[in-house]
Amino acid sequence: MSYSQFSALYSRFPIPNSRFPIPDSRFPNPSWEGLGVGSDSRFPIPDSRFPIPDSRFPIPDSRFPIPDSRLPNETMNQQRQKPHYSMCQGFRIPMGFPVTCFESGLSYNAQPEDNFIVTYPKCGTTWVQHIVWMLNHDGEPLPVGKDINLEVPHLEEVGADFVAAMASPRFIKTHISYSFTPYCADAKYIYIARNPFDCVVSFYYHTKGFVKHYNFAEGTFNDFFECFIEGEVDWGDYFEHLLSWYDHRQDDNVLFITYEAMKADTPNYIREIAKFLGSSYLDKLNNAEIFNSILKHTSFTSMSQDQSRWSSQRPKEMTPFIRKGEIGDWKNHFSDDQIARLYDKFIKKTAGTDIAMLWADLIPN
Numbered sequence: 097m098s099y100s101q102f103s104a105l106y107s108r109f110p111i112p113n114s115r116f117p118i119p120d121s122r123f124p125n126p127s128w129e130g131l132g133v134g135s136d137s138r139f140p141i142p143d144s145r146f147p148i149p150d151s152r153f154p155i156p157d158s159r160f161p162i163p164d165s166r167l168p169n170e171t172m173n174q175q176r177q178k179p180h181y182s183m184c185q186g187f188r189i190p191m192g193f194p195v196t197c198f199e200s201g202l203s204y205n206a207q208p209e210d211n212f213i214v215t216y217p218k219c220g221t222t223w224v225q226h227i228v229w230m231l232n233h234d235g236e237p238l239p240v241g242k243d244i245n246l247e248v249p250h251l252e253e254v255g256a257d258f259v260a261a262m263a264s265p266r267f268i269k270t271h272i273s274y275s276f277t278p279y280c281a282d283a284k285y286i287y288i289a290r291n292p293f294d295c296v297v298s299f300y301y302h303t304k305g306f307v308k309h310y311n312f313a314e315g316t317f318n319d320f321f322e323c324f325i326e327g328e329v330d331w332g333d334y335f336e337h338l339l340s341w342y343d344h345r346q347d348d349n350v351l352f353i354t355y356e357a358m359k360a361d362t363p364n365y366i367r368e369i370a371k372f373l374g375s376s377y378l379d380k381l382n383n384a385e386i387f388n389s390i391l392k393h394t395s396f397t398s399m400s401q402d403q404s405r406w407s408s409q410r411p412k413e414m415t416p417f418i419r420k421g422e423i424g425d426w427k428n429h430f431s432d433d434q435i436a437r438l439y440d441k442f443i444k445k446t447a448g449t450d451i452a453m454l455w456a457d458l459i460p461n
């Protein structure tokens with residue numbers, strides 16, 4: 097058949113499309129005005145409020161999600177954005193972190209005078225970094241132009257050589273779980289835990305805002321929640337991390353505290369931290385000027401100023417790094433289903449421990 101014969105034939109007998117049925121002249125096509133008037137009850141007039149189902153596009157039933165061949169393990173309903181990471185020794189790490197530094201950081205040879213600030217991300221690291229920096233600088237706040245992550249460097253970001261070259265006593269930040277953290281019996285480890293509900297919210301805004309690290313600017317809280325609950329975020333599973341350090345909370349060289357307790361009684365915890373670091377630090381707090389300066393300059397309000405001291409720049413439209421500093425912001429973000437799922441994971445993962453007591457009045461049940 098020639099092309100012209102084909103196109104003539106085609107135009108006379110269009111290919112049927114079930115979404116746009118060919119009108120049947122025996123049953124006049126009703127107009128809007130004619131709706132219901134003079135219609136034939138055997139062939140009801142379609143009502144645009146209740147569209148005729150199209151078998152090619154079934155109405156999704158959330159009980160039976162439609163598999164999406166593009167994402168083998170996910171369904172179309174659950175199609176979601178994920179942050180991007182680099183991988184190193186089984187850890188997800190922010191894309192901006194040099195893999196070589198991460199690797200060398202894990203093999204750092206911890207020294208007796210080293211003081212580690214250890215957290216799962218978003219649990220109050222920067223707050224405690226500033227407290228120890230000020231304790232070590234006689235109550236002076238970190239000046240604008242300095243970067244806390246070079247002063248109290250992040251081991252996995254700067255690598256072992258950078259840290260080894262620092263003068264002792266060193267103050268070192270790390271997000272590594274217990275078994276991977278460089279260990280020395282005489283070194284000190286301050287661990288700060290935060291309830292997972294607020295942690296995931298804070299972590300979401302962190303991940304969204306550091307666009308170059310995660311390429312997740314368009315990600316939603318729901319997207320991030322799925323990654324968090326699966327432990328598919330940087331530094332891995334929240335609960336594994338917490339459990340690994342909780343087991344060592346009674347060790348002589350570990351100070352285990354919570355973000356919430358620090359918020360409730362900051363002066364007391366500044367004292368606890370100083371006492372743990374040693375008498376020379378505790379003695380400094382006898383000087384009211386030093387103590388009050390630390391209290392003032394490590395407050396949420398003060399640390400919200402000049403934030404270039406704490407992190408690299410984030411796009412203006414994103415939340416600031418020092419964001420809300422609240423307990424219970426999760427209530428503004430979680431669906432009932434998410435509450436149930438995180439609570440369920442919390443209970444299962446922490447079974448046989450007293451961890452739930454850390455946040456007895458905060459965790460929903």
Ligand code: A3P
Pocket residue numbers: 215216217218219220221222223294297298299301394395396397399417418419420421422425
């Ligand atoms: P939010 O995102 O809930 O506001 P990290 O330093 O481990 O990344 O933790 C960041 C979280 O600690 C953020 O929580 C941040 O606002 C909060 N934070 C930082 N400095 C604080 C301070 N001085 N007092 C209370 N919260 C602080």
